[in-house]
Amino acid sequence: MFLPSGSQDEFGNVVSNRNMVCEVFRDIIANRGFVEISTPLVEYASTFTNRYVGMELQNLLKWFNRNGEIEVLRPDWTSAIARALVRLKSKQKKWAYQGSVFREDQPGIEKRQIGIEIIQTPEILGESECLFLAKELLEKLNINEYAVELGHTDIFEELTKSLKLPAAEKQRLRVAMHNKRKDEVFAIVTQYGDENLATELVFLIGAYGSIDILKEYEHRWAENAKLSAILQHLNRIITILKEVNIHEIMVDLGRVKNLPYYSGIMFRGYSSDNGDLCFSGGRYDKLYDQFETNMSAIGLAFDVDILANKMGIASKRERIGIVATDDTLAFAERYRSKCKESIVEIVYEVDPSVPYDKVLLVKKMNGNFEVVEA
The missing domain is CATH 3.40.1630 (S-adenosyl-L-methionine-dependent methyltransferases)
Known part of the structure; x- marks a missing residue:
């Protein structure tokens, strides 16, 4: 029998390495005080397609149940865990998970993830804990050459708040920024009458790379209290990362959120040898608004398959x-x-x-x- 497109059987070392990644992760989260959580593989589509989460129904693996409601295979852990925690009403703040997510807009419909969610924790503490854990996991898997990239959702939001953009146009602008399409960004913003802002956003697309970029923008944004505060926040995180011996740090000031629920710092971890994305995450305080709950939250997820591949062939045993x-x-x-x-x-x-x-x-x-x- 053939398999559906995007599915595959796997054998041997790749499976062993994947299991080892999960074992090391479970040992780390236990030692750091996380509690494991699991959500159902099958959920209602509305958990992920509402305006707070904003996933496209066409990208989800879906079907109608006997009552005519649309159900999906879990496409995202963060939204599912938020739904679960609101019902649970637990005082536990640190949660960890492992399992697959399923999407049709990614190579291979199944992506295996491990990750953490931290709620109701001071900003710097929660953000640092995420990155400390990322460092510990990568290095225990002997992945020592990696870079951490930092960004912030509110830079784009602050710069574009004066534009009278319809929601669809603002999303088009956000996608153009994400894809670093300078010509399209300039055209959209000038269409709404602000050529100076258009130029600023085009420059911002190139504000990527060394943390030295922050010094330039500290001067550039000196008169804007909100943007200056964001840069100060990024600098505090960078100082903390250096103190725990993470020295390969980059910034992307033009990075925009890819899901509506992100609302603050964003981070990614790349393998230094070929740029594989090992982990990603960020702050999403607004996610819980849909439940009429004021909840600070931050988390990150690791791509288990990439980590397993980075481990190479396991040590040969007799x-x-x-x-x-x-x-x-x-x-x-x-x-x-x-x-x-x-x-x-x-x-x-x-x-x-x-x-x-x-x-x-x-x-x-x-x-x-x-x-x-x-």
Whole structure:
């Protein structure tokens, strides 16, 4: 039988590495005081397509249930967890999850994620905890060459608040900024009569790279209290990251939110060798407005498949074959406990296609069973 487009079977090392990523993650979150949470794989579409979340229904894996309501495979953890936490009414502030999300607008419809959500926690503390955990996980997986990129949703919002843009046009402008289409950004803004702002936004698209860019914009935005406060906030986070030995830090002042619920700092982590996106996240205080709840919240998610691939081939373990019989199976199984660091298989005969490092035979000598090398 063939598989649907975007689905695939996987074997061996890639599966082992993925499981190892999750094991290391679970150990870290336990040590940092997180509680695990799981939400159903099947949810109502409205949890993700409402105006607070803003996902496109066409991008979700969906169907009608027997009552005519649209259900979907979970496309996003953050929104699902927000729905769950409002119902739970727990005082726990740090949550962690692992599992798949499903979207049709991404390569491969299934994306495996692990991540954290932190609620009702002071800004700097919550944001730093996210990035501290990211650092710990990457380095425990021996992914030591990575860069952290910082941005902030309110830069775009502050600069464009004076424009009388219809909602659809503002979203078109946001998409043009995201895609770094300078010509389109300039055309949209000048159409609404502000050529100076159009020029400012075009320059902002290029405000990407070294943290030295912040110094230029501290001078450029000195008269704007809101923008100056954002730059000060980014500088505080950068100082903290340097103090924990994260030195490859970038900024993208022109970055815009890709979902409506983001409402503050945004961050991403890239592999330094080829730019793979290892994690992403940010603040989303406005997400809980849909539940008429005032809740500060921040989180980040890791792409498990990318992390597993970055780990490379797992360290090779010695592979041993123990040749036994019906009468010696129990002895061979007891002997296995002496080979804790090795892969041990009990067989009746050696398969020449299996690359054993060592083959052992169980023999009866002087009335006792013993193992000898073949």
